Each structure stands twice: as C-alpha cells, then as structure tokens.
Amino acid sequence: MLGYRSVFQVEQGSIDVLARVREQLHSWLRRKHYDSDAVKPDALVSLGPNADGVLLEKAGKDGSNALRVRVTEKQPGGIWTSQLTVHVPGSGDPAMVWVDIVNPEVLSDDADQPARRRQWTATPKLVRDLLTVLPAADGTARLDSRPWRVSGEDAEDLVGIIRDPSRRGPVYVVGSQESLPQGPWFDLARRLLYETVGIGAGYLLDPEATRVFARAVGESHEVKPGTMRTFLPGAEPGDTTDALRHRVLSTGRILKDEQPRLPRLLGWRARDIVIEQRLPNTAVRLDRQFEKQLDQLLVEGEASDAASVAPRVDEASPSILDRDVAIVQVLREELDESELTADRLRELVAFARIGQREQVKRQGLTDRFEELQERTAELQQSLDEVSEQLDDETLELAEANADLAKERPSPGISVVCSKWSADTRTPGRNRPKPSTSCRTPSWTCCR
Template sequence: MLGFRSVFTTHRERNHLQPLVREQLDRWIAGPKGWDPSALQENRWATIGDNVRALLLQHEGQDGSTSTRVRIVETKPDGQWIIQLTVHAPNARERAAWAWIDIESPDPDSEDPRSRPRLAGTPRFFAPILEIIDAWDGAARLTTRPIVIRGDEVDEVHRALIDTERRGVVFVAGNDDSLPSVPWTNRIANLTRFTIGMSSCYVLDGEATQLLNARLGQAHAVLPGRLRTYRYQVQPDSVVDGLRHRVLSAERIADDNEQPRLARVLASNAQLQALEQPLPASVARVHRMLERIADDMLVHRLGDVSPKRPSLVPSQPQAAAVETRESERRQADASAQQGMLLDYLKIKVGIDDLTVDRIDELVRLIEVGRSSQEAQNDIASRLAQLQAELDETQKAYHDVKWQLDDEQIENRDAVERLTRSAETERTLRHRLASMGQAEVAWTAQPSESDVARPDSFGELLRWLPRLQHVVFTGDPDCAVELDSKDPLGAWASKTWDALLVLQDYAAAKADGRWDRDVHGFLENTPDGCHDWPTRRHARDESEEVRTNPAFRRKRLLPVPASVVQVGRIFMGAHFKIVKSAMISPRMHYYDDTARSGRIYVGYIGRHLPTGQTN
C-alpha cells in the first residue's frame, strides 16, 4: 500500500535536477543500504542487492523532454517495499522540472479490515535533495527547516495558503515577538521534523502574524504561540472553511511531554493529505507513458532468446592452451573424475557425442532459461504490484462509499436533534413570555464555557482534568490517532459531550438526585443535565464478545488498584461516538460511582474488534 508520496517542482535547477537527484539516490543505495548502484542498467531490471531488484528507465520524448525512473523492489519477510523515483525535465524553458517519490509498504494485516495504514517515513536521500534544490509545492517552498518570515515577506505565505495548485499542508506558527525567535523556531522544527518533503512550514514574526491575520480574517487567523495546519484550497472568505484548518494550542506546544505525540500527529496529517491528493495531470501523463514502456519491456524479455554472454567457443590459441592445461591435470590423476562428469552430463542431456558446438548450444539455452526465469519473476512482481494497487483502489472506493452512507445517517440524526432542540427552545421561550418573562426568554444565552468544545482529541485529553468525577485511564495514543481521521474535530466534540453526560450522571448520584445506572440516566435525563441518545449507548457487550477470549482481552482496560487489585477490569459499557466505516470511535468506561463516586474511562479510540469487524 502507498505509504509516502512527495511531488515537487523546480525552475532554478530544471536543467540539473536529474543528475542531482540521481547522485543522492546512488549515495543512499551504496551507503546506508549497502547495495550496488553500478548494477543499474538502462531500461533493464537488475539485481542490486540481496533480494533487491531495480529498474532504471530512461526516455527522451519527441518534444525534447527527458524522463528518468528508478524503481527499487526489496523483498523482506513482511512483504515487498517499493521505492519509485521519477524525474522529468520538459524541453520548454518556461516549464518547471519536477520530481516524484513514492514508497509502497506491505499491508501489516491484509486480512483485518480494521488494520491501520502503514505510513512510511521520509526516505533518507530526500532531505539532502531539498538542501541543494530550490523545491516547491505550488507556491509553497519545501525545505528541511521552518522558513522564518518577516513582516515584508508575508506575501509569500499568503500566496502559498490560497494557491489552488498546492498539494501538501502548510504549517504556520504565529508570534507576537514575546517568544524568542530561535528557540520558538527550533521547537516548531522539532514538531514538524517527520513531515519533510510533504509539507511547508513558516514561522512568522510579530508583524508578519498581524499582517497575515488581517488578510485571512478571524476564521483563518493564526494566533501568537500557536501552530495552524492549513489544508489545501484555503478559502479566506468562508467562515465554515476555517474549521478545516486545525490549530495546535500554545499549552500543548509548550508541554515537553507532548512533543513526541504531536510530532506523530502532524506527520500523520501531512502524510494522509499527500496520499489522498490526485497526481497533477502532467505527472500522471508521464507516469502512464513510463508504465507502458516498463510493461512492454517485461513482455518482450520473455521472447528474447539471444545469448546474454559472449560465446564460450574458445579461439584456436585458447583451445590449445586449454588442451595443454587439461593434459597436465590428467597427468595429475584428474582424468577419472573428468570422465565421470562427462558421462553424467551425457546421461542428463541425452547426447552421446559432446562437441564444442553442442556445449555452446547448451550454454546458450541455459542463459535463455535464466533470463526467462528472471523475466517471469519480475513480471510476477509487477502483477503483484498491480493487484495490490487494484485492491487498494477497491478498498478505498468501498470505504468512501461506506463512510458517505454513515455521514448521511449522522447528518440526518444531527438535523433531527437540532430541529427538536429548536422546537424545545421555541416552546420554552413562549412559555416564559406568557409568564411575563419575555426579556429573560429572548436574552438568555449560554456561557462560553458551556458551549466550548475541544477541536481535537489531543485537546480533549488536556480538558479531562476539568471533570471532577471522570478519570481517564486509557492509552492517549489510541485517542490522538483519531485526529488524523477527523479533520474537523467533530468526533472529539461528540466525545466531550459523552464525557459531560458521565460527569452529570456521577454528580447527580453524588448529591442524591439519581440512583439508577447510566442507561437509565439517558432514558430519563434529569433537568439541567447533558443528554445523549440511548441508541448510541450500550450497557454491555454482546455475549459473543464477552465469551470470546480475544475480544474480551481487548476490553480488559486499566483502572487503579484501589478498584481491582490486578489493575484491569472488563469494560463492556460504552458510548458509540459516531458511525464511520471500520473506525467508528468508541468510548469504554467502568461505573464505580457506587463505591468511589467516579467513572473510569479506559478507552477512547477506534472500534475494538468483534466478530463483524474481524
């Protein structure tokens, strides 16, 4: 499956892009990998290392353009890793040269539809390329370090954000000059270190932050001390569009303990956007052309029966020398062994009279067979790659269709709940007005804290200590991993709603307003408490899950030793946060209000395995 993709252009080094990129690739092949770059042969498959085959394609178009592709297939115990590097230099001076790098990694568990994508890291040879090449993603610069922007340079950032040709994300860090420039830039560099080649990163000074925000408007602004991730096709005139571009809070950026997790999240966001974007039309055209050449070459190799090595028929002087040496060896008591080998060869090939011509013909046939075997192996590898691409495309299609159906259900449910809330609000306001409380009815508004919601699971985890009766004991990474699947933060917001329900439930039990379980609380929610649809809550798991050792083990979740001495307890009760294909986030909890007055949330993350998902 595709695990890494980067496409960049350059005008400055358009005439030197191919040799520069090839030089860095060869260094990587010979250095860290220990393979043999000199074994690469133009328009042929070659073995460059143990279990490593490589193809070098060179093509010159009728328009004077040149294209180079190197495809390296490394077979490991877990499957095939494929690195493909394509460089194209058009003949027209006004057009930019471009390079495209793909890495395909094995599916970690193709039998499990819930398996997480296996994202590959930035290849080692890529950073040195960006150090010596003026590389661009549309109007956004690709570098190995954040670009510091002063006030008079803010036009570059604005162009990068609104550019419709940009494929990757752009990270922008704001400042008000209260943050020291070098340490602040270094911290942002550390957070974005895994996104090299897939994203652009700009660190603004105070003046640049003010100027950019004035152009973008409040919905798209980046505040001082924060880092904002701008996805493709930013629309400054749309307030709703601002929800697509996530903001990393100053508190999380300043927390040293959060740094590793945040770096992984930002890398995942950058990778997923890079993978979901279609190739530019010009790149796709060159790709199709090179694939046709490579496939035709494989097919033609099966019919190529010409000898691949020089004839083994010795020249007359060589024959005489050979005869002399053989005579000497025979004199050294080797004649018996030679005779046995010749007799064995005659029996195996069914030839009574072995001549030099016959031996040369046998050698030629051996070479043809060896070449055909290599061609068959390379074709089998190519067919496996095409099948994997087809499977991935079909899976993506079904996932999108499934997710679309789920989103339509979610939207309809949200509209129905919004409609009911609006009707309830209207009814209550009219009743208050009829009681002489019209001013209260039409001016009362909830406080900011009541309507505030976290926009990511990382932020939600930081908000959890606000809840007196709810304690999170689970793995934070399982929750944060959901952020890459939820670009608008809707899942985190809904999860917070479920947590508020648990907080109100535990508080109501503590002050004697409620004495039943959580599900009963949802069926008859007391006045002033947060509510939740009962159909999105499960008192317990099904009997199949409870009795299946593998499924049950996944739901043995952590609690303090004061609850159970072993530190883990089965949490079958859970909230169904949202329905979304095979991810469908869930929140599992243990109700300990009868003893400690608390509720322990042991898991927030993607749907745990069941008989339907496995």
C-alpha cells in the first residue's frame, strides 16, 4: 500500500538534475549496505541479501530524459518497494522528481477503521538527501529539508504561496513575537515538521513578519504568535468560510503534544493530503511507459541471454586441464557426456546461468503479479469508497432539494408584484419596479 509520496519540481538552470539524482541514489544505496555499482540500465539485479533493484531509462524525441529506479526489500513484515522517477524536459522547463514508498498493510486497532490500513512510513532519507542538493518546489512553495525563516516584509510573498492552487502539499506557517525566545521556538517548530519533509513547505515568521502577514491576509487567515497554521492549496484570505479549511495548532496543544505524537500526526495528515491527489499528467504518462517497460523486461529478460549461450573458442590451458581431471571426470559422469570438450563445458555453464536468471525472472514475475493484485484490490477499495461517498452526497442533495421545495412559495404567488412599469428612455431607469397601482393586498400576481 502506498505509504509515502513526494512529487516536486526542480528548476534546471545550470544544474544537471539527473547527475545529482544519481549521486544521491548511489549514496543512499551505500548507506543501506547495498551494492550500488550493480545497478545498470534494463537489468534486474541483486543489491544484497533480500534486496533487488532495477533501473529503467527513457529518452524522448523532444530531447527529454527520464529514469526510474525501483528497489525491492524483503523484510519480515512483507515487501517494501522504494521507487524514484525523474523526468527532465529537453525544453529547459522544470524537471519533475517523484518518490513513492509502498509497504504492506497492517491490521487496524480501531474498530471504526477498515480491518487493514496504511502502515506508517517515515520520511525517506533519500528524499532528505535530494532536497539538500536540489532547488525543489511545490508550485510556488519552496521545499527543503528544514523550514525557511521569514523576516519582515518578506512575509508578503507568503500570500501568493498560500493562495497558489497548483500546490500539492500543505504549507505550514509558524508565528512568533518578541516575548517568545526565537531560537528554542523555531527549533521546536522544526521538530514538529520533521515528518512533513518532501511533502509540505514550512515557514517560520519572526515577530515583524508575523505582523506583516496578519495585515496582508486579514483576521480570518492570520497566524497568531506561538501557533502553527496549516494552509491547504488555494487558500482565499478574507473568506471566513475558507478559513475553516486551514487548521490552527494552538500554543497549548504544541507544548502538550510535542513529542512524539504531534510530529507523526502532522506527517499522517500531510501524507493523506498528497496521496489523495491526482498525479500530474507527466507522471501518469511516464508511469504507464515504465510499467510496460518493466513487464517486458521481466518476461523477455536481458538481450545478452541468447548471446551468452554461444560457445567460446578460447583454448584451455593444458595445465588447468591436468589439474582438474577429477572434476572433468565427475562432470562427464553426471552429464552423461562421453566426450566433454572445453567448448561444450562452457556451453553447459552458459545454459546453467540462463537457468539461474530464469529463476530470478520467475520470482520477479511472481512478485510483480502479487503487486498488481494488491494494486487492483486497492483501486477497487478506492472505487467502492468513492461510490459510497457519491451515494451519500446524492442522498444529501436530494434531501436538501426536498427541503428547499417545501420553503418555496406555492404556484400563483409572487414575492414581487409582476405588474411593473419601466422607463426605457432614461438610462439607469429601465429596471423593473413594482407598480403602485397594484391593489392586491396578498401580493397575488396582478392581471
């Protein structure tokens, strides 16, 4: 089940996005004690005990480049899959980086929740590493491994950021005042936002910035000193109804639930917000292409398989043959080969290696089939939930329409007398107005 998702843009400029991503990927694999050098394009490889990897690449006719790396780890609780996808347009437009972590579902302890639910997934170290070397953004919001500090008039720029409807994730704004010790308060805010990295953008306002932001957005959307507010995409400052969407963490709640409960609650909420959103069109298109490429690789295998069967013509050293006479004799007996030549032996070894690769591919296909089954079940569950929600909303709409019909005046009754006069000769005076000659006291339509 999808436990974590991060999708962000990277301005290319003079940065080689793919090169930096590869560097951080190899560093991440080495820290996990995996064989980072084993990763190569279009090959299913073993990275270590109970860990496999695959690298897929794609070059577009428009000059774009894309890659996908999938690392599968078999753990006692089930299979964890880490997937990194990068797309770099040839036009120079911002690149896209997309990280998904898929892990097994867990049993729910809550009677009101489904029997199985999403498992908690901590923020991947790979995402933190990428954000330290890439100028990442979610719409107009800057993503980083730590919240940004905002001073004075710079807080006015936050108005456009919280209003931005193109954002996928939340924006966290923390207010302060002179009586609050700035260092400890901001350190506390950073700890609270530790599990939102890669999903939401954090901004820490100094006392003056807190006042500037309050004046810019108005009372409905202000962030009071000592509080933290979560702004969802498309905020509308000044709209009191919209203000209800953007939750506020009070000072008392922050001090009471700081560790470890509150950071995880914020992380859960951030994950739900992003996972429930539709992926960008570019990501959907790439996912379809890479999934097809992976399936072909699992079924067809590497192109070098057939070539590896061809016998080599190198002559074996007489000294080696003399030393391995006993081994050759055993091979002749086991293989029922009366005349076992060096070329024949190489051919048999090549077939054995192909058999090993076929076993790996067969296991890969089995895992892939189970993965697709789980995804199908998740999609069906999501479809059922959406269908149930639609039924509920349809029923509520029908009830609201019925209540509205009861409140409407009965036919033949008009709220405003329909007999009216108008002066079309004078601009601004051609609007209908009730006629003073109407003598019907019940406001029944005059005839």
